[in-house]
Amino acid sequence: MKYIEEFQNPELARRLLDDIHTTATRPWALMEVCGGQTHSIIRHGIDQLLPEQVELIHGPGCPVCVTPLEVIDKALEIASRPGVIFCSFGDMLRVPGSGRDLFQVKSEGADVRVVYSPLDALRIAQQNPDRDVVFFGIGFETTAPPNAMTVYQARKLKIRNFSMLVSHVLVPPAIEAIMTSPDCRVQAFLAAGHVCSVMGISEYPPLADRFKVPIVVTGFEPLDILEGVRRAVRQLERGEHTVENAYPRAVRPEGNPAAQTMLQDVFEVTDRAWRGIGVIPHSGWKLSDRYRDYDAEHRFAVGAITTQEPAACRSGEVLQGLLKPHQCEAFGTTCTPRNPLGATMVSSEGACAAYYLYRRLGTPTSSTTAPRETTPVA
């Protein structure tokens, strides 16, 4: 497939790796923000091919992982109500709430459906006028425009039996929270390419300035990630801290203006609790007042919910890059993708699941000062 294979070319990966090995003279800690990138890094073994000095810290950018427990519990409660058809992306099914998950709620008789696109949920609402159709609208800035368009269409087409449970999260405030945390070890960021495809890159120069961190907008294929790392390391070695776009084929500086206009109409900024991390000010979007009638939280007055997180789960530390998944005692023993204790073990974008899936059970090998002969990149 065009735009994929060329960016997995092992020969070019070798060149990028050589360059990184030549450039890196000191230890550096880089954070990839996006869970899609974490998945790609572990899957292609990129972390093991990098020089010892270059450490990748996995960031909080898996929307499934950071959706607050309280919102999951609300989703479970709404999904259990008679007459409701609850629609969700597939990877939310096994995310543990305080007691159960959507999968269990479905097996107990609730009508839970997996959709590919939020527009599919809207279609289900049109086909079932006597049912209440609720879509679970989560995700980062990449998923927000599709969800926004769906709510906009629902209002335009006057589809009154449709509503959305919204819990969107935003990348720049998360970067700010990570950088201001006292335990922060991050020296550079690989920013999430597809978030920038939508939002552009204007939010990042102030962060790079304020925290003196290089921020490199990075794509998802192996070559993209290596290029992101290469540019970040080059800046670090030179003592620079600017914003670079290493993913220009999909990211224009201004982003997608049509999507941004829609986002401004449908959503407004709110404080958001990130699962495992806590409340980050101004780090989320909720439906704006204009769309209140389509807000599931408003429509289904869900009472006070007491949430309970399993004590053994250390996903909060994993999400902040303070702990590698295999350092958690439950990892691979009481906690597996089939029986996840925390959300980071559910989605393949979650660091715990990525480590489990690709058998990262021990510490990464430390014999990578020179690039190895074979590369699993292709």
Next chain:
Amino acid sequence: MCLAVPGRVMEIEERDGTRMATVDFGGVVKDVCLEYLPDLAVGDYAIVHVGFALQRLDEESAKRTLALFENLGLLEEEFGDPWQQAAGAPQEAHK
């Protein structure tokens, strides 16, 4: 779920006043909403996420990026600091 993948526009039509397309993802074909990229034409590539085209893929930039990778190391040898190279900076031999 954050996955957004490149796809090629095959056909475009209006549905319920919404611009929709069928998009080919290397064999898998899906319906995709084009409202955020109304100028997208048949044959164009775009980044698609949960049924929405979010950004056009730019052929020129893709080529430039790949060319940059091809030339990595070569440019350093050509224009790098010869003093530093002579002093034995850990340069690896490049083909």
